[in-house]
Amino acid sequence: MNKVPHRETDQLPILSMTGMAEGDFAGALGESFQRFGFAMVRDHGMDEALVDQCWALSRRFFDLPLEVKQRYDAASNGGQRGYTAFGREIAKGANENDLKEFWHIGRDLPAGDALGHAMPANIWPEEIPEFRPAFTRLYAGFDRIGRRLLSAIALHLGLDSGWFEGPVRNGNSILRLLHYPPVSPAAAGIRAAAHEDINLITLLLGAEEGGLELRDRAGNWLPVVPPRGALVINVGDMLQRLTNHRLPSTSHRVVNPPPDRRGVSRYSMPFFLHLRPDFLIEPLAQCVDEAHPRRDPPITAHDYLMERLRDIGLVKA
Template sequence: MSTSAIDPVSFSLYAKDFTRFAQELGASFERYGFAVLSDYDLDQARIDAAVDSAKAFFALPVETKKQYAGVKGGARGYIPFGVETAKGADHYDLKEFWHMGRDLPPGHRFRAHMADNVWPAEIPAFKHDVSWLYNSLDGMGGKVLEAIATYLKLERDFFKPTVQDGNSVLRLLHYPPIPKDATGVRAGAHGDINTITLLLGAEEGGLEVLDRDGQWLPINPPPGCLVINIGDMLERLTNNVLPSTVHRVVNPPPERRGVPRYSTPFFLHFASDYEIKTLQNCVTAENPDRYPESITADEFLQQRLREIKLA
């Protein structure tokens, strides 16, 4: 049975009562750094098709998959098992994954650091299915940012230009079955680098969030929900009013070790040249500016990618 320590907010409120939607979502973010969104309007059959295409890719021979590795520091294509390591961790995460990013037209100012996507020829439906999922989660992310802006007493469309052509990445994750003597965990404790992350509910549990009191809370919502969390960039922009909370994916209990886990986080990013500069309405006498020096989104990203061994 799926369990979650955070009560869901219904996406139906977006159209029916946006003020309430923004308040409930924002309050969850401020309290936990996470929110759970139920009743989303994404086509479940198309979500399933994208996940099936991902599963088909991960079922390919290792040497076949490795043909698609090594693109732009791990920002596109295949990232093999045993590469990504949580900041400060001694052992790599027990996972492999695929990255899809934004398609840019020729001559775009961000092409120097946003590579073209690659596509596995062995899975004919992959590009169609996965591109749909990328664009759908990108659109949903924009609506969530409207709520966050309203909660922060900014203009509703404040974030729209900040994420225009942002360096957002869809990650298709495969956590293989866990051997009894496994060293490491499926995903070590970490905070996300980006603006916000949108995660469709996984078939297998394991996601946990570190609460303020040091307790790990399970965040395993039922099907039809999105888990959304604040990333480090937005934490910095909001002067920690909205926290980027540490989370992890723990290894399964013995009876589930033989079952793989798949998930599809969408890391929504600011535009590469966006200047992350503390919002003044998030600065008070009790919460003085923690980040007096600004930094561009790409500078912040590259710094963090080096720390987790993806650059």
């Protein structure tokens, strides 16, 4: 493992969504993405009381007996809705499965919507009646903040601020509730192997509990530890393809904490913001020139998602 440097210039900046002018925020966000593939954002406007309620509900669900959680097994829908048990997911190219269990919540579409074939209906745990209304509200909050961040990304790329509105309308975005159970003090290895995210951008709550690391351009692993309540944002592979790798999707992982914290569960809530399933991902014209030829062939967002879900073992080949 490469030694983690601690120079000030190696630290992710913390950006304010309300304390910076629109153009300044867009420029700073784009610069952080180009350098790290990641950014940290505060003053995002997420309802703190709702977030606290959702942390409590997430813990209540994962504390349920395994036989109860398995009633909501997501295997039949490619892991897109409901429960995925401990150890089932494996990072692309990894040799060992990740040490986590999770629950997925997606977008509710109107009956008969043309995109319904690509997005299964949500399922909800009957044992926790407050679960559905609380997480439906949290999903909407993530969705709203995600659109604001995409507006800043569009400005950074020289696009109209509303450019992403159409491509993400009814997008197949997913809110994941993650639980990394305790491990023994002598445990070696990592909780989630190095990987890149599939989607457009990821908005993450819960990285305050140490363990998340990103790999910088020199190959060093840098810790990502935001202030309490801040969001960690990272570029996914779909945005990387759309920008012809101008905004890079960065490898990241979750390592085991120091021995004195290994008996503590780790919880987080990433929101994977996706394009519409029928959106064709091909490089933006301003990101392709003689010095930067097209890197990836065009592919629909749905086909790319299915390709990657097969890679990580959630959909059978």
